[in-house]
Amino acid sequence: MPEPRHSRGVLCPSGSAWVDRCSWSNVDGGSMDFGERFDPNRHISNVLTGREVRLLSSDKSILPGIVGVPGCAELIGGVTEIGVDRIIMESGARFELHTHPGAHILYVMRSRGFIHIDGVDYEIGAGDTVFVPADYAHGVKTNTAVTEPFELLAFGVPHMPLESPDRMTLVTDPARAASRSV
Known part of the structure; x- marks a missing residue:
């Protein structure tokens, strides 16, 4: 061929x-x-200049100090959506321990923060990438010693819209949360 x-x-x-x-x-x-x-109208998206949206927790409350900018997304094989979004976290903001229905890779664009996995806070900074398996409990928080916003690109499969309360599920099991809280 x-x-x-x-x-x-x-x-x-x-x-x-x-x-x-x-x-x-x-x-x-x-x-x-x-x-x-x-389709350039759907497949080209600028996450630096796009519209910011508020992110929701699984209980539909607005996550304080966190906004996102939707990037492009598309179905693969008509079944699974892949996509990327920019996440901007003000100093002091955090994603509590949670899971996602799909795997994702985080790419740190600027500043410093922490990803909390298996009871350990790992410091991450500009240029770092982190793979998080599907349904794996993790948390993300800013480094409060740094005043500039913590910015990430989140690549997800399957991708869920930023403003969807189904994007993440808070870990509510007290035993699991006590040993793995951010």
């Missing part, structure tokens, strides 16, 4: 977001088709 090519004749690199439509052979020799055409 010839190398996959973009409709304009350009080679289609694996994982390329700019491809209109590509297909290539998988290891079994079958064809893999990567669905919809690229």
Whole structure:
């Protein structure tokens, strides 16, 4: 099978977001088709200049000192949504111990903070990435010694909208929360 090519004749690199439509052979020799055409209105989003939204806890209360900017998101194979959002946390803000229905990777854009996993606070700063498995209890908080906002990119699979109360579930089990609280 010839190398996959973009409709304009350009080679289609694996994982390329700019491809209109590509297909290539998988290891079994079958064809893999990567669905919809690229739509710049849906597939390009600026998380630095986009509109800020308030984030909700699973009890539908507004999370104080935390806003987000929605990035782009799309369905993979018409089933699972992947997406990215920017999270901005004022000094002193925190996400209490919680879980998400999907796995996510956090990328620290600026400042310093902590991710709390398995009873340990890990300090993270600009350039750090953190993988958090699906349904894994964790918390995030700012470093209160730093006054600048703590900014993260959150890449999620499956992705849930920032303003959805279903995006995260607070850990309410007292025994689990006592041993793993932020």
